[in-house]
Amino acid sequence: MSNLADIELYKGDCLDIIQTMESNSVDLAYLDPPFMTMKSHRSYNKSRTEEFGFDDLWTSRSDYSNFLSKRIEQIHKVLSATGSIFVHCDKNATHIVKGLLDNIFGVAMFKAEIIWNYRRWSNSSKRLLSSHQTIYYYTKSNEYTFNTIWQDYSPTTNIDQILQLRSRDEFGKSIYKKNDRGRTVFNANKRGVPLGDVWDLPYLNPKARERTGFPTQKPLVLLERIIELSTNSGDTVLDPFCGSGTTIVAAMLLGRKAIGIDIEDAAISLTNRRLHNPIRSESRVAQRGRSSYRSANDSALALLNGLDCVPVQRNRGIDAIAQNRADGSPVTIRVQRRDETLLAAAKKLYSASKDKNASAMFLVATRNHELPGYNDAFPNDAFPDEVTVIDSPGTAIEKTMLGRGVEKIR
Numbered sequence: 001m002s003n004l005a006d007i008e009l010y011k012g013d014c015l016d017i018i019q020t021m022e023s024n025s026v027d028l029a030y031l032d033p034p035f036m037t038m039k040s041h042r043s044y045n046k047s048r049t050e051e052f053g054f055d056d057l058w059t060s061r062s063d064y065s066n067f068l069s070k071r072i073e074q075i076h077k078v079l080s081a082t083g084s085i086f087v088h089c090d091k092n093a094t095h096i097v098k099g100l101l102d103n104i105f106g107v108a109m110f111k112a113e114i115i116w117n118y119r120r121w122s123n124s125s126k127r128l129l130s131s132h133q134t135i136y137y138y139t140k141s142n143e144y145t146f147n148t149i150w151q152d153y154s155p156t157t158n159i160d161q162i163l164q165l166r167s168r169d170e171f172g173k174s175i176y177k178k179n180d181r182g183r184t185v186f187n188a189n190k191r192g193v194p195l196g197d198v199w200d201l202p203y204l205n206p207k208a209r210e211r212t213g214f215p216t217q218k219p220l221v222l223l224e225r226i227i228e229l230s231t232n233s234g235d236t237v238l239d240p241f242c243g244s245g246t247t248i249v250a251a252m253l254l255g256r257k258a259i260g261i262d263i264e265d266a267a268i269s270l271t272n273r274r275l276h277n278p279i280r281s282e283s284r285v286a287q288r289g290r291s292s293y294r295s296a297n298d299s300a301l302a303l304l305n306g307l308d309c310v311p312v313q314r315n316r317g318i319d320a321i322a323q324n325r326a327d328g329s330p331v332t333i334r335v336q337r338r339d340e341t342l343l344a345a346a347k348k349l350y351s352a353s354k355d356k357n358a359s360a361m362f363l364v365a366t367r368n369h370e371l372p373g374y375n376d377a378f379p380n381d382a383f384p385d386e387v388t389v390i391d392s393p394g395t396a397i398e399k400t401m402l403g404r405g406v407e408k409i410r
Contacts, residue, residue: 006257007248007275011268014240014261018074026078026259027145027235029085030226030247032218033071036064036093045213052214052244052266065096071240072104078238079140084111084230087136088218094134105138112137116222118203135226145230149195157313192310199225208281212270214244220280223250231256245271249278300335303364303392309333317352322362329359335392336366343383350384361387368398 010017034056042053058064075085085105089097102110114135165185167177177185204211204219211217223246227237233255239247242260248271251258262268300319301311309320322331334349336342346363353361361384391399 002252002255002257004252004275007252008259009242009248009268009271010259010261011263011265012261013263015071015074017261018071018078018238018240021078021259023077024080024083025236026075026238027080027083028227028231028256029075029079029083029238029240030088030223031072031075031085031239031241032088032216032243032247033068033241034064035090036061036096038092041215043213043215046211050213050266050270052212052264052270054215054243054264061096064093065100068097069100069104072100075238075240076104076140081141082143082145083140084144085138085140086114086226086230087138088133089136090133091130094136097136101136101138105140109138109140109142110136111139111144112197115198117198117200120203137230145232145235147229147232149225149229150192151195152192153310153313154193195225195229201225204281210279210281212244212274214267214270217244218246220246220250220253223247224254227251227254227256242271243267245274249274253278253280300337300364303335303366304333307333315352317348317350318356327359330356331360331362332356332358333362333364335364338366342367342389346384346387346389350387353386358386363387363389364392365389365395366392368395368402 034054036058037056038058040053040055040057042051044051058067072085072087079085085101087097087101098113114137115132116135117132120129120131165177167175169175179185199222201222202219204217208219210220227247227250231237234257236257236259237247237251238259238261240261242248242262244267245260248258248260252275260268260271262271304320307320307322309322311320312318317334318332319335320333322333330353332349332353334345334352336345340348342363342365349361349363
């Protein structure tokens with residue numbers, strides 16, 4: 001987290017203030033300007049003791065375009081050579097914003113059209129429900145700061161797609177890579193898939209802890225992602241329409257310097273209060289997105305909590321693959337199901353792992369196979385030597401209880 005001394009807040013027109021700033025002094029500019037809604041926006045805090053608002057009224061599209069163009073030109077001057085700009089807009093002005101950015105930054109500096117997708121309350125209008133906004137991402141040059149953000153594999157991704165390296169054939173088609181002996185090349189250290197340009201992040205609901213009542217407040221999780229993607233610790237973030245202060249709070253929490261500007265006294269006051277008492281709502285939607293793989297087997301994967309591993313979908317023998325093997329070979333893991341013997345679980349794990357170049361196979365026992373009579377249920381098949389059995393916490397506790405003469409309650 002940054003020190004408050006690294007945060008600067010200015011009340012006034014951002015055009016006037018940015019003109020006084022040094023060239024090449026900002027690493028990221030995030031703009032959430034008026035969207036040309038042709039409305040006056042007014043709202044209150046939860047206790048209805050404070051009113052927030054601004055006018056988004058324009059005489060023409062040219063009026064709006066001229067307003068935004070002047071400010072983006074000045075932002076271009078203060079951005080560093082490695083800097084980026086993210087401009088937030090919606091259906092009212094996307095065409096105007098994109099044209100301005102193309103003209104000022106250059107078409108070649110366009111990096112992405114990010115779609116912020118969210119679910120909101122329904123309406124009865126005779127039209128499709130609006131459930132996204134657009135964020136245009138441009139850079140000052142091609143030598144820009146970019147930190148790849150990795151996401152979990154889709155639940156439809158199978159184990160081969162996770163483990164096997166890919167290459168291109170003579171026709172440019174993606175194929176699984178083979179070594180000089182014709183065998184598939186494995187790599188268990190894949191980190192997932194890079195972040196795409198459609199972000200499924202929650203819109204702040206009226207009861208969110210971090211909600212201030214400001215009419216256009218954005219969630220911290222959104223700004224944190226933008227800042228993590230395009231800056232490094234200690235970099236400077238500029239928000240010329242800081243409003244509720246979300247960008248500035250996110251920058252502070254992530255150890256960046258920040259400059260916030262707004263023409264309204266109430267916005268500057270609100271931002272200052274949030275800086276002294278930052279509140280972050282936990283995003284259930286974001287959590288579900290990151291952990292959607294748990295549909296594979298929630299109870300099994302819960303036992304692997306804290307282990308750096310990739311959950312596996314669409315595989316009957318392997319629940320997860322341990323990460324960070326220095327030689328790139330996979331370590332496969334299975335959790336014994338309550339309705340299967342240890343041997344049956346071991347055979348499933350071995351069968352699924354033997355052709356995956358696994359250097360080790362771990363089976364988590366969820367039943368005490370040392371109980372009298374339990375092993376009698378095993379077939380006479382040999383237990384795979386390659387499989388190492390470890391006890392789940394529950395099984396280990398049960399064994400300890402029995403060892404101390406504590407009667408198990410069935």
